[in-house]
Amino acid sequence: MRLYNSLSRTVEELVPVESGRVKMYACGPTVYRSVHLGNLRTFMLADLIRRAAEFEGYRVTLVQNVTDVGHMTDESSPEAVDKMQLAMEDEGLQPLEIADKYTKSALEDMQAVGIRLPDLMPKATDHIPEMIDLTETLIERGHAYLVDTGSVYYDVASFPDYGKLSGNTVDKLKAGHRDLETDPAKRNPADFALWKSAGPGRLMKWPSPWGEGFPGWHVECSAMSMKYLGDRFDVHTGGNDLKFPHHEDEIAQSEGAVGHQVVSTWAHGGFLRLTGQKIAKSAGNVVRVEELLERGYDPLAFRWLTFQTRYRSEMDFTWEAMATADQRVKQLRRHVADWGPPSEELGPAAKDLDSRFREAVANDLDLPTAVRAVNDLDHDPDVTPGEKRALLASWDQVLGLDLERDARSAWEPSDEIRRLVAERDQARADKDYPRSDELRDRLQDMGLEVMDTAEGTRVRPRD
Ligand SMILES: [Zn+2]
Numbered sequence: 001m002r003l004y005n006s007l008s009r010t011v012e013e014l015v016p017v018e019s020g021r022v023k024m025y026a027c028g029p030t031v032y033r034s035v036h037l038g039n040l041r042t043f044m045l046a047d048l049i050r051r052a053a054e055f056e057g058y059r060v061t062l063v064q065n066v067t068d069v070g071h072m073t074d075e076s077s078p079e080a081v082d083k084m085q086l087a088m089e090d091e092g093l094q095p096l097e098i099a100d101k102y103t104k105s106a107l108e109d110m111q112a113v114g115i116r117l118p119d120l121m122p123k124a125t126d127h128i129p130e131m132i133d134l135t136e137t138l139i140e141r142g143h144a145y146l147v148d149t150g151s152v153y154y155d156v157a158s159f160p161d162y163g164k165l166s167g168n169t170v171d172k173l174k175a176g177h178r179d180l181e182t183d184p185a186k187r188n189p190a191d192f193a194l195w196k197s198a199g200p201g202r203l204m205k206w207p208s209p210w211g212e213g214f215p216g217w218h219v220e221c222s223a224m225s226m227k228y229l230g231d232r233f234d235v236h237t238g239g240n241d242l243k244f245p246h247h248e249d250e251i252a253q254s255e256g257a258v259g260h261q262v263v264s265t266w267a268h269g270g271f272l273r274l275t276g277q278k279i280a281k282s283a284g285n286v287v288r289v290e291e292l293l294e295r296g297y298d299p300l301a302f303r304w305l306t307f308q309t310r311y312r313s314e315m316d317f318t319w320e321a322m323a324t325a326d327q328r329v330k331q332l333r334r335h336v337a338d339w340g341p342p343s344e345e346l347g348p349a350a351k352d353l354d355s356r357f358r359e360a361v362a363n364d365l366d367l368p369t370a371v372r373a374v375n376d377l378d379h380d381p382d383v384t385p386g387e388k389r390a391l392l393a394s395w396d397q398v399l400g401l402d403l404e405r406d407a408r409s410a411w412e413p414s415d416e417i418r419r420l421v422a423e424r425d426q427a428r429a430d431k432d433y434p435r436s437d438e439l440r441d442r443l444q445d446m447g448l449e450v451m452d453t454a455e456g457t458r459v460r461p462r463d
Contacts, residue, residue, distance in 0.1 A: 001056045001362045003049065003235070004312060006243060006266040007165055011364050014053070014265065016234050021061065022053045023233035025225040025263075027242055028064040028121065031102035032087040036286040037302065037317060038272040038279035040113050042239040044303065045269040045311050045365075047115040049235060051398045052361050063228045064118040065221060066106075068099035068125050069204050069214055084204065095204050099125070109289040112299040114400035122224045124215070128206045130223040131215040134257055135194040135208075143256040147185035150197030150211040156190045159252045165266060166244035192249050194219050218249035226254060226262065236263040243268055270314040272306075279317065287317065295319070300401050301326040307367040307399070329401050335378060336392055337406035338451075338458065343386030350387035353377050354394075361398055370398070411461055417446065425456040 001014045016022050026046035029035050035043075043064070050060045069084070087098050107117065124131075135152050138144035143158045156162045156170050163169030173190040193216040198205035205212045225233065231254070238247060247266060254262040271278040274285045292299045305325035309315040346354065353373055360369035374395065377388055389407075396403045413421070424439035440450045440457075448459040 001053060001058075002364050003265050003267055004364050005264075006268050007263075012265065014234065016058065017232045017264065020057075021059045022050075022235060023229045024050060024060060024062045024235040024237065025221070025229055025233065026062065026064040026118065026236075027221060027238040027246065028066050028118075029103070029106040030067040031099045031106060032084045033102060033281065034288055035106045035109050036279055036281075036288050037292075038239075038286075040109060040115070040289070040302070041272045041306055041315070042237075042269045043110055043115055044113065044306060045267060046118075046237040047400070048311070048365055048367075048398070049237065049267060050116070051400065052365060055358070055361060055398050061120075061229065062118040063120045063122065063225065065224050066099075066103055066121055066123045067217065067220065068095075068103070068123050069220075085202075088203070099123075109299075112289045112293075113302050114300050114402070116400075120228055122228065124220040124224070125204075127220065127224050127227065128215060130227055131219045132195070132208050134219060134223045134226075134253065135215075137257045138194065138253065141256060141259075143252070144194055145187065146210055147183070149183075149185060150213060151183070151185075151193055152195040152210055153183075153186055153191040154194055154249065154252060154256075155187060156192070156252065157188055159256050161255070162190075162252050163248065165251055166248045168244050168248060192216060192218065192245060194253070218246055219253055221246070222250050222253040222257070225250075226258070231258045231260070231262055233263060235265045235267055237267045237269070240268045240270055269311050270309075273314055273316045274318075276316070278314075292322070295322075297322055297326045298329060301329040303400055304329050304371075307371050310368060311365055329403075332374070332378070332392070332401070333403055333406040334460070336389055336403050337460070339385035339389040341386060342390035342393055343384060344390075346387055346390065347382075347384070349380060349382035350384075350391060353380065353383065354391055357391075357395055370395075374399075413459060417443065417448070417459060421457045421459060428452075428457075 002011050003014055004011045014022065024046060026043065028043070029039065046062060046064065050062050053060050084095055084098060088095060091098065093101070111117065135144060138154065139146065139152065142155075144152055144154050146152050163172065170188065170190055174188075195208060195210060195213050195215055197211055197213045202214070205214050225236070236247070251263070273279065274287060277283050277285055279285055279287065289299050292302060301322065302325070305317075305321055306315065353376060357370050357373040360366040360373060363369075374392070377383060377391055392403050420439055420443055424436050424443070427435040427439060443450045443459055447462055449462045451458045
């Protein structure tokens with residue numbers, strides 16, 4: 001299995017640290033507001049890498065954090081508005097109530113789009129001691145320093161590799177006059193907070209060796225990934241927007257603390273756009289799972305829609321494309337039901353399609369090519385219905401479209417329907433087409449879809 005590594009900027013063979021097991025970490029939801037389809041496309045990347053690795057025979061451990069503290073402040077603005085605090089004021093709830101509410105809704109939305117829940121979803125607020133330990137280690141190793149206010153900063157100049165992921169090296173950051181956090185006590189404008197002292201009125205704060213405060217956002221992912229996956233693991237995912245500063249800072253923290261490389265492969269997903277703009281709360285163009293449901297779409301069809309574009313590319317969401325994807329997934333489910341029981345053995349044409357699908361998935365998740373294999377299978381006269389059923393059932397382990405749904409919901413025709421079907425087959429055998437058409441109309445009037453197949457008339461309830 002090959003994946004594009006943002007660190008080396010090449011597609012590489014996935015070689016797990018521990019033979020046979022892939023250890024993954026995904027940056028998870030920030031729980032002071034609902035997730036949108038753009039977030040879900042990013043979370044789906046981790047889900048798809050996990051499914052693809054399992055399809056290749058690996059065991060996979062996936063850890064995805066829940067950010068319920070630390071990402072709540074807009075660090076580039078001097079007023080530093082705490083977003084959790086704003087949500088609390090808006091909704092009249094306590095921090096934990098806000099976090100619980102939006103964690104629950106994030107998990108529901110993830111499952112609605114077929115994301116299998118990670119093996120572990122640690123919460124940042126449950127790992128404050130680990131973040132304090134990591135910060136202390138970084139101070140001891142000369143990578144961090146305490147300032148008068150009680151905040152602790154990472155000293156980016158102490159980590160020569162700073163910038164290796166994003167290309168934002170310390171020199172470039174200095175030259176670019178970027179909108180970096182302003183604290184006159186910092187040694188370098190690019191230094192970032194590991195721990196921040198609690199200002200007046202702050203509700204979410206914890207005791208620390210440096211006084212009451214709260215952790216920076218980046219430190220939570222270093223602390224939790226290494227706690228659960230160890231100081232060498234295989235794949236770390238996130239959206240392109242997390243490459244800098246979040247993942248760059250995570251590398252500086254984790255590698256600064258343990259003295260060697262921690263993550264082998266950094267996988268980043270492209271944005272989802274709506275009307276040409278990245279979907280984001282700030283752009284006011286957020287689409288949520290709720291809206292898919294309101295419009296009558298199966299949220300799983302959003303997966304099929306995303307499969308049409310390589311995961312690293314930006315993708316445009318349109319309601320027209322969503323409607324097409326929805327129809328296609330429903331059609332595939334009907335076909336699966338119509339194909340009857342799966343074959344045990346595969347003939348040469350089916351085996352050929354199977355290897356095309358598998359190669360596409362293993363080739364840096366080339367899902368547009370995998371989708372072509374699905375479409376070709378659907379129309380391939382050299383593949384039997386039983387083989388088609390067997391292949392799609394297998395491929396659905398990666399696709400996650402619940403393609404067996406219609407086949408599972410066993411629909412049994414009534415005796416009257418059976419009698420009409422038998423009568424129609426007789427009429428067709430007798431070439432009595434007016435009678436055959438009349439019987440078809442009667443079946444249709446009963447709410448059935450009537451199909452002429454090589455085995456005779458087949459009926460099923462219309463959608
Ligand atoms: Zn993270």
